Amino acid sequence: MTIVYGWRADFDNATLDALHAEGFGAGPRGSDWVARVRRHSLGWVCGYDGDRLIGFVNVAWDGGEHAFLVDTVVAADLRGAGVGTRLVATAADGARRAGCHWLHVDFLPGLSAFYLRACGFRPTAAGLLAL
Template structure:
């Protein structure tokens, strides 16, 4: 199966919403992905098997040197075939061309091998503050 990758490629909101929901184990939320990425992102990468969207990663940024990977998702039936690695490599190359010096990513421990070994990220110290209702901010 041939997968093509496109920086700032077109996509259908409902299709991306369904892919994202399946990948993250949630229900589709009706997210207006087009508006979100156009407003907040340096770009995004879509992976297509023919006409079918099989992968996506969003690359928001600070408008300067820092870009971030979020919403990385690959369709279940093509996982393990290098789709995620190519999505990330395409995003990294585009961020570099845009003048970014750093590409950040947060991930769950079970994704360490993917991000650290397959994609070449290095571990760093970082912090996270939960902002959901009921969480306690800094004291």
């Protein structure tokens, strides 16, 4: 298996929608992911094993120094194989090259080991308001 990670790599909506549904436990929503990331994101990273999309992370930003990881997802059969760590490292590199100084991520407690140990984030105080 040779996995290729691409900053702002091409993908199709149906494939990402299916991967996102698998990763987040919801049915496909028919989202126009391509339009969404092109309109709102600094970049995104796709992980491909051949033609198969096996991972994705979106990098939103504030237009300045801060970037934010959202929608990090890895195919179920490849979780724990380092794919997510490489997605995040590629996203961090892309944000750094774009001039960002900070990369933020929010996550559920069960993902602490991944983000804090495997990816090198440090804990911070943050807030969340449900809308």
